Structure formats: C-alpha cells, structure tokens
Amino acid sequence: MIFTQWPWQHWAQRRGEAIALALNDQTLTWRQLCQQVNALAAGLAQQGISDGAGVALRGRNSPQLVLAWLALMQCGARVLPLNPQLPSALLEELLPTLNIDYALELGCDALLNNLPALALTPGEDAVTCDWQPNRIASMTLTSGSTGLPKAAVHSAQAHLASAQGVLAAIPFSPEDCWLLSLPLFHVSGQGIVWRWLLAGGQLAVRESVPLHEALRGCTHASLVPTQLWRLLNDNQPLTLNAVLLGGAAIPVALTDAATERGIACWCGYGLTEAASTVCAKRADGLPDVGAALPEREVKIVDGEVWLRSASLASGYWCNGTLVPLLNQDGWFATRDRGEIREGRLTVLGRIDNLFFSAGEGIQPEEVERVIATHPQVSQVFVVPLADSEFGHRPVAIVEGEADLDLNSLAVWVSDKLARFQQPVRWLALPPRFKNGGIKISRRALQQWVNSDAG
Structure with missing residues (x-):
C-alpha cells in the first residue's frame, strides 16, 4: 500500500462509512475519525504546533491518547510518547537532549511543568501538514541497560514497512479488529496502530x-x-x-x-x-x-x-x-x-547480560526460558550475584501466583538446568520494580540483589 495522503484521510475516502475505531462503547467510522483528527489537529496548530515541533505525549492508552497521536502527526510533530510512571528526575535530565517544545498530558497528573502545556481541543480553519512519509513521526525511548534511554527516531514510512512485514505473515483484513493491548509508549503498541x-x-x-x-x-x-x-x-x-x-x-x-x-x-x-x-x-x-x-x-x-x-x-x-x-x-x-x-x-x-560462574558462561535468558515454563511463574529474571569463590552465582527473581512456593522451584529445575545454571537464591520480585508496561531494569535488579537489601 502506497499512501498519497494521511492514512485516515485515505480510508475516509475509500471506506468512509466502515468502522475504524471502537472507543470504549463508542464507534467511529473512518469519515468520523478523519473529521475528529482534522479538528483536533487544527486546535493544536492554533496552539503553535507546526512541522518539526517536539511534543511529549504522556498518558495511558485511551481514546483521547490515540486521537491526540494522530492529530499531532498531522501537524508534523515529532511525537515522544512517555510512560506516566517515568520519574521526574529522569525526565528532567533526558528531555533537554531531545529538543521537546511542548507537553500534552492526558489522564495523569501534570508533571512536565517546565514545558508549555497543550490542550486537546478542536479548532477551525487551521493549516496542518501534508502527508510526507519520510518526515519524522515518532521518538521512542529504548530500554538500554546502562545510562539514559536513547530515543529512536522513525518516519511514518518506517512504521508502515514494519506493519507490512507483519501483515505479510499474519492476515489482517479490513473487517478484522485488533485490540490496542500494549501501551503507545512501547514500540509494540505503536506497531498495532500502524x-x-x-x-x-x-x-x-x-x-x-x-x-x-x-x-x-x-x-x-x-x-x-x-x-x-x-x-x-x-x-x-x-x-x-x-x-x-x-x-x-x-x-x-x-x-x-x-x-x-x-x-x-x-x-x-x-x-x-x-x-x-x-x-x-x-x-x-x-x-x-x-x-x-x-x-x-x-x-x-x-x-x-x-x-x-x-x-x-x-x-x-x-x-x-x-x-x-x-x-x-x-x-x-x-x-x-x-x-x-x-x-x-x-x-x-x-x-551485555552474559556473565561467568567458575569459568562457565551463563546467559540469563536461557535460564529464564526454562523457569518461565513453570505453570505458576508469570515472569522471571536471572542476575549475577558477586561471589569471592565463583566470581558470580545466578540468582532468580520471580513473579508468580500467590501460592507459589519459591523454595520448590530449586527442586523443580534440578533436572532441567545444568548445575552451574541453577540459581543459588530465589527471590520474589518487589513491587517497586514493576514499571507499568515497560521493561524492568536488569541493572536495577542486579544492584538490589548485590546490596544489603537484596
């Protein structure tokens, strides 16, 4: 598919009365969606959003967040979706390097007070940007193991190329419906939208x-x-x-x-x-x-x-x-x-995750794949614990069902993992490490395990 206009405008012309969005209990046709995006984009343009503006979009998945995303793109903005749970100290250090000009915060407490705040309100007769598939559309934070996250920059064309490859394998027709089950601040959530x-x-x-x-x-x-x-x-x-x-x-x-x-x-x-x-x-x-x-x-x-x-x-x-x-x-x-x-x-x-125990290389993900097959385990991380004799020993941090006995896991893996791969300690995942949909930091878990608290 080669678009010559914004995708929602394309489908409004060709499938105008077909349902495009199921928003809670409301539905929008492609024609209605196009009208709403046009109006919201006009409202944002009247607030100063133009081609190349950097906008932090902060919120959890909602109908308003999706409409805001489309409207910002139609204004030509570089959209940086942010997890509402990211700490303010990190954002204060990170955002100045990303040339963010405005903040649009939806359904969460306002946090980005050092940026001009946008309102998601309709406008009239404002000029927005034409479709240019190679224009920067998104800036997505990576989950790097060290230092500040990086912002990977994608054009609309790159997102569409990703979508085209997936749909070549997984059939998805105009009559089908995909649930936005992943957050838009994660690239997998964006993949669903594209x-x-x-x-x-x-x-x-x-x-x-x-x-x-x-x-x-x-x-x-x-x-x-x-x-x-x-x-x-x-x-x-x-x-x-x-x-x-x-x-x-x-x-x-x-x-x-x-x-x-x-x-x-x-x-x-x-x-x-x-x-x-x-x-x-x-x-x-x-x-x-x-x-x-x-x-x-x-x-x-x-x-x-x-x-x-x-x-x-x-x-x-x-x-x-x-x-x-x-x-x-x-x-x-x-x-x-x-x-x-x-x-x-x-x-x-x-x-970066590979570590050695008594000369044996341990790839944490290989050990985690085995432990994750236990029917009561929903998530597991294996990190190295410093050891004066072995160099490092593996420790497992587990999230599972309420009645899961962590001590029983040592017996369960005894015939499934090599001796050097078997964790020497089994710990429950502390709630403070759960980040509401983004990847948990292995580095933070490793620091915790090697501290007195761990």
Whole structure:
C-alpha cells in the first residue's frame, strides 16, 4: 500500500462509512475519525504546533491518547510518547537532549511543568501538514541497560514497512479488529496502530475493563502467554482468530489449547530500533523465532545478530542531530546473541547480560526460558550475584501466583538446568520494580540483589 495522503484521510475516502475505531462503547467510522483528527489537529496548530515541533505525549492508552497521536502527526510533530510512571528526575535530565517544545498530558497528573502545556481541543480553519512519509513521526525511548534511554527516531514510512512485514505473515483484513493491548509508549503498541492504519481495519481502545471484555468483537490481539492462559481457562466467549505472543516462553500446551478454540498463535523477535517485529512464525514450541519477515535481512557476525530493514530508525535523536544506527558495513548490530539454522533465527540473549560462574558462561535468558515454563511463574529474571569463590552465582527473581512456593522451584529445575545454571537464591520480585508496561531494569535488579537489601 502506497499512501498519497494521511492514512485516515485515505480510508475516509475509500471506506468512509466502515468502522475504524471502537472507543470504549463508542464507534467511529473512518469519515468520523478523519473529521475528529482534522479538528483536533487544527486546535493544536492554533496552539503553535507546526512541522518539526517536539511534543511529549504522556498518558495511558485511551481514546483521547490515540486521537491526540494522530492529530499531532498531522501537524508534523515529532511525537515522544512517555510512560506516566517515568520519574521526574529522569525526565528532567533526558528531555533537554531531545529538543521537546511542548507537553500534552492526558489522564495523569501534570508533571512536565517546565514545558508549555497543550490542550486537546478542536479548532477551525487551521493549516496542518501534508502527508510526507519520510518526515519524522515518532521518538521512542529504548530500554538500554546502562545510562539514559536513547530515543529512536522513525518516519511514518518506517512504521508502515514494519506493519507490512507483519501483515505479510499474519492476515489482517479490513473487517478484522485488533485490540490496542500494549501501551503507545512501547514500540509494540505503536506497531498495532500502524498495522491498523495500513490495513484499513478496526482498532479497539478500551479502558478500565477486564481483558475478556476489552476483547469483545476483536479478532486480533498482542498478549503474553499468561493472559492467553487465563482467557482460555476462564472459558470466556472469544472472537479471536490470531494472537501475537511475546514476553515469555510459549508452551505447546497453550498453543494447542488455543488452536482448539480456533486461535492461531504467533511469536517473534523485535526491537525498538526496528519499529517492532523483525522475525515471526506460528508458535510451535521450538526455541527459534522464525525467519526474517519481508524487507528484513538478518545475519550473525561473531555470534551477534545484525539487521538491515526498511523499518529501521533513522537514528537516535541527541541535541538536534541524528546519531546513526548503522555500522561501517551498513548493518545495525543489535547486541543480541543469536544463531541461524535453516534460515530461522534463535536469539540466545543480550551480549551485555552474559556473565561467568567458575569459568562457565551463563546467559540469563536461557535460564529464564526454562523457569518461565513453570505453570505458576508469570515472569522471571536471572542476575549475577558477586561471589569471592565463583566470581558470580545466578540468582532468580520471580513473579508468580500467590501460592507459589519459591523454595520448590530449586527442586523443580534440578533436572532441567545444568548445575552451574541453577540459581543459588530465589527471590520474589518487589513491587517497586514493576514499571507499568515497560521493561524492568536488569541493572536495577542486579544492584538490589548485590546490596544489603537484596
């Protein structure tokens, strides 16, 4: 699909009376959506938003947040979506490097008081920007393990290239509906929006309701395995046809149970810099993440995953300039360890996470994949504990069901992990490390485990 105007304007002309958005209990056709975005963009333009303006968009998923995102893009803004739970001290240090001019905060306490505040109100007769697919559309914070997060910059064209690759594998027709189940401050949430815009289908945005209610009428969703288990076990009526799973090991028993309900399960590998998914496959219980999607190339160099893709970011934004992603060979070196067999990529873990215990290399993600198959474990992290004899020893930090006995896990893994991989301590994940939808910092967990408090 090649757009010559904003995607919502394109679909308003071609599918004007078809439903575009299911917002809580309200629906909007493509024509109504286009009218609302036009009016909101006019209101933002009257407040000073023009081509190239940097805008921090802070809030949780809501109908207003999605409309604000589209309207800001139509004004030509560089949109920086922010997790409402990011601490003010981090934002005070980070935002000056990103040339942010305005703040639009929705559904959360105002925090960015040092920036001019925008109101999401309709306007009239204001000139907004024409569609330019190579204009910067988004700035998405990475979850780097050290230092400040980086802001990966993507054009609309890069986002559409990401969507096109995913939809080449996972059918999504104009009659289908994808639930916005992931936050827009995460690249995976943005991926859902761009797939919807590319296909001209339906997007569901529902707040403060149980997942099975949010999925009402939805054919597609992006979930973690625990969410799908609960949906299947609760025997709720489901209209799902396809689920893109992520975040943990995917048991064959789960995919089999979903298949019996007519739900195809997909899994894959993606990263912020590539605007979401790079490789994907039907989940089959094997450790690989499938082959590269169309318009992506993946290779292994000295054990590291290298990537080329039309969906790659233009660079990292820093003080008004773009820092290139690509190395001197024209590839993005991901810092992920991996291997390719018969064209299918297996990701072994982050190079930065590898540590050694008595000379044995431990890749935390390999250990975590095993522990995560325990039926009562929903999330697990393995980090190194400094040890005078061994150098480091593995410690497991676990989130699971309320009646999970952590001590029993040591026995459970005894025949599933090599002796040197078996954690020497099992700790419950403290609530303060849960970040409301963004990745938990391994560095912070490691510091905690190696402190007196840990």
